[in-house]
Amino acid sequence: MGGVFDLPNKRVRVEEIERKMEDPAFWEDQEVAQDRTKELSHLKWWLRQFGSVESSFLDLKELAPLLEEGEDSFAVELLKGLRELLPDLRELEIQHMLSGAMDQSSCFMTINAGAGGTESCDWVDMLARMYSRWASKKGWQVEVLDRLEGEVAGSKSTTFRFHGEYAFGYAKSERGVHRLVRLSPFDANQRRHTSFASVDVTPEVSDTVCIEGEMRSEDLRIDTYRASGAGGQHVNRRDSAVRIVHLPTGLVVSCQSERSQVQNRETCFKMLRSKLYQLRMTEREQELEKLSPEKKDIGWGSQIRSYVLQPYSAIKDKRTQLEVWGVENVQEVLDGDLDPFIEEYLKQFGGAV
Numbered sequence: 001m002g003g004v005f006d007l008p009n010k011r012v013r014v015e016e017i018e019r020k021m022e023d024p025a026f027w028e029d030q031e032v033a034q035d036r037t038k039e040l041s042h043l044k045w046w047l048r049q050f051g052s053v054e055s056s057f058l059d060l061k062e063l064a065p066l067l068e069e070g071e072d073s074f075a076v077e078l079l080k081g082l083r084e085l086l087p088d089l090r091e092l093e094i095q096h097m098l099s100g101a102m103d104q105s106s107c108f109m110t111i112n113a114g115a116g117g118t119e120s121c122d123w124v125d126m127l128a129r130m131y132s133r134w135a136s137k138k139g140w141q142v143e144v145l146d147r148l149e150g151e152v153a154g155s156k157s158t159t160f161r162f163h164g165e166y167a168f169g170y171a172k173s174e175r176g177v178h179r180l181v182r183l184s185p186f187d188a189n190q191r192r193h194t195s196f197a198s199v200d201v202t203p204e205v206s207d208t209v210c211i212e213g214e215m216r217s218e219d220l221r222i223d224t225y226r227a228s229g230a231g232g233q234h235v236n237r238r239d240s241a242v243r244i245v246h247l248p249t250g251l252v253v254s255c256q257s258e259r260s261q262v263q264n265r266e267t268c269f270k271m272l273r274s275k276l277y278q279l280r281m282t283e284r285e286q287e288l289e290k291l292s293p294e295k296k297d298i299g300w301g302s303q304i305r306s307y308v309l310q311p312y313s314a315i316k317d318k319r320t321q322l323e324v325w326g327v328e329n330v331q332e333v334l335d336g337d338l339d340p341f342i343e344e345y346l347k348q349f350g351g352a353v
Helices: 007-021 030-069 072-097 118-137 167-174 261-291 327-334 339-349
Strands: 107-113 141-149 155-163 176-183 192-203 220-225 241-246 251-255 303-308 314-317 323-325
Touching: 007 030, 030 072, 072 339, 107 118, 107 167, 107 261, 118 141, 118 155, 118 167, 118 176, 118 192, 118 327, 141 251, 155 167, 155 251, 167 192, 167 339, 192 261, 241 261, 251 261, 303 327, 314 327, 314 339, 323 327
Parallel strands: 176 303
Antiparallel strands: 107 155, 107 192, 141 155, 176 192, 220 241, 241 251, 303 314, 314 323
16 A cells, blocks of 8 residues: 555655755755755655554454454444545545645636626636635635626636645646536526636745746836725725736736735735746646647646536536536535545546646
């Protein structure tokens, strides 16, 4: 079982980090030291969790020969122990799949309205509610960084920051186009409408990570404007909101969550750095896909999931083929119960994006 989870390499990495920590020079760069300390803490947690699961498994294994004596009590105890062990083993399996370079990071998520006008803007709000509830259930800190209101209802776009361990590893599987089919509450004739919204997820990148084509001042256009609250009212008389355009790539980020322009500017730089990192990773993946043309299209631009509310209730994931049927089950997903879809994706694609 240890070989499946790559335990030998994990133990070697622990020893390597601990040796480096003994060198006083290790602590000179506090940001690098913090990253390595965090990595060490997680590796030790992983090894402890595995040790606990392995110990419980070996205890249950000793009960197996006693079943031959025909004692029903042993069978009941064995089954009970296995049921209790499965959730811990499942957690280890999922954590092992989240082995990408940035999987352990916090992340930014942006939801943009697509075709469908007011319907799509309302769909953005529905997705924003779903993801914020899901992230809260995971124990992450949820922060709304930017929101552009729709002309009639909903939002043209919403940007979150999910702060917590493995936020990017879990959330990255949600990148792509989400399709909604329902009877429109904005249509007096109650006709069925189809709406689209795109979800983009990027890791929060540490300043210690080297990014090809780093941000240069001459490549940036920085705009300031007044932050808006509910109903489009200005919540600050000063131009505290910040928008940054990266001219070479056309990437745009904006933030109005803080009252201070300086803080919003800092957040924008973090978001832009995150997007640049993801852009470079996507370019590399596209080069690899040219070498492996048979690889499934699971990129940002593909439609990943359909949510049908009328005339029937169902959610269908086009990548994994996982489906959920029934009004109550669909509502549970819209209320943030996303883990079954995400875990199925991780099992089939191994954390690929």
